[in-house]
Amino acid sequence: SGCAACHGRNGEGGVAPTWQGLAGSTVAFSDFTTAVADADYLATSISDPSAKIRDGFALRMPQNALTDEQIAAVVAYIQELK
Secondary structure (H helix, E strand, O other): OOOHHHHOOOOOOOOOOOOOOOOOOEEEEOOOOEEEOOHHHHHHHHHOOOOOOEOOOOOOOOOOOOOHHHHHHHHHHHHHOO
8 A cells, every 4th residue: 555655664664654663652743742552543543644643744644545454454563563
């Protein structure tokens, strides 16, 4: 789905936030709020990219056509990255 173009081939980040070490970490948003990057946050961020914008990243993640099963697979992948 093109995720690697911005998040990096191995989730290392680039123009978009890294996925490595993301799961379980506290993330900051452009509206000065924070949240723990749990499975619900990750799934929402993938299914509704405009819900919360990460602080320090001006580019907005584009909408995608991933199914619930594909989103769950991406979340599981992110959770495995250390």
